[in-house]
Amino acid sequence: MKKYFQGCAVNKYVNITSVFTIYEKIFEDTYYFDGESHDFWEFVCVLDGSLGVTAGEDVCILERGQSVLHRPMEFHRLWSEKKTEPHICVISFAADVMPQIKEKQFQLTEEEYNTISGLMERAGSIFNRDREILVKGVHSGKEAESQIFFNTFESFLLSVLTEKTPGMDAYVSVSADNYRSIVRTLEKHIAEHLTQADIAGLCNMSPASLKKTFSKYAGIGIMTYFTQMKIRRAMELLKEGCGINETAEVLGFCDRNYFSTVFKRTTGESPANYLRKQQQ
Structure with a gap:
């Protein structure tokens, strides 16, 4: 048999x-x-x-x-x-x-x-x-x-x-801690439309100190970084099945066309094309 x-x-x-x-x-x-x-x-x-x-x-x-x-x-x-x-x-x-x-x-x-x-x-x-x-x-x-x-x-x-190896120590300094705090604040308020002055206020920093700290560790402007953070989150939402309009609204963009322009400028492709690729 x-x-x-x-x-x-x-x-x-x-x-x-x-x-x-x-x-x-x-x-x-x-x-x-x-x-x-x-x-x-x-x-x-x-x-x-x-x-x-x-x-x-x-x-x-x-x-x-x-x-x-x-x-x-x-x-x-x-x-x-x-x-x-x-x-x-x-x-x-x-x-x-x-x-x-x-x-x-x-x-x-x-x-x-x-x-x-x-x-x-x-x-x-x-x-x-x-x-x-x-x-x-x-x-x-x-x-x-x-x-x-x-x-x-x-x-x-x-x-x-x-591997279950011990975590590596983070770089310790006042400015590095401030930088981490800034990024966490941006993540917390990712759905909002914020200006640089708004971010400085949320972080209890002066605009000048905010700019100096962020430039030291990021090398780019904080508003550019915030936009890239929003688009990274947009890619995750689209991949999870959210529509383009819904994604734009969730992340605080004023309209779909502006969101699509920023998305393409950042990633090199339109959100509609990215969404089609995820659905294949």
Whole structure:
């Protein structure tokens, strides 16, 4: 008698669909990057030296073997710390499956550190890169190696995202605490239409002090940051099934047309197109 077995489907916890950059770089001790946000994930690891990082409301100093994972549309910026020349590696990617994560900074084990170092050493022989940064394709005959590369990176992410390691200490200073307070205030009032004076009042700061503090850690204007925060939340709402009109109203935009203009300027596509992609 034949026996029939029903297989057990295994859902992926991390599934990378494309990669944008793979590179490592050594910065000068005076390096300062104004910051950016984009619609893909970005993993940054310090191989040597000390690196200052702003990631959303978080401000931290990363040392050798420490890393940060930036979510899509999360504002972040980098700078050299402690008069060192930080040596970092970066992999930015898109994924259709990623876990909900609370912690964004991770302390790598020596084995994990060696894994990411090994991936960076092999990247040049596998991928065709523009200026050794932007991934343009896979070298002919290296298709199997490219799959191994991303299988290894996915396994690496699974390891760091599921480990129960102690949280890393936040950067401690009065200005850093004020910055965190400002971002939390913006999050609390994300549905409102606020001016810079309104935000200063809510944070019990003068407009000048607000501007100085925010510029130090964000590198962009607070109103630009607030708009990007609203659009990031809009993407989440649209993905959850909210309509365009409802999303615009919830986030304090005066009308749908203005919301659509700001959404496209920030993300590169209209909310209608983004919504269609989520429904496919």
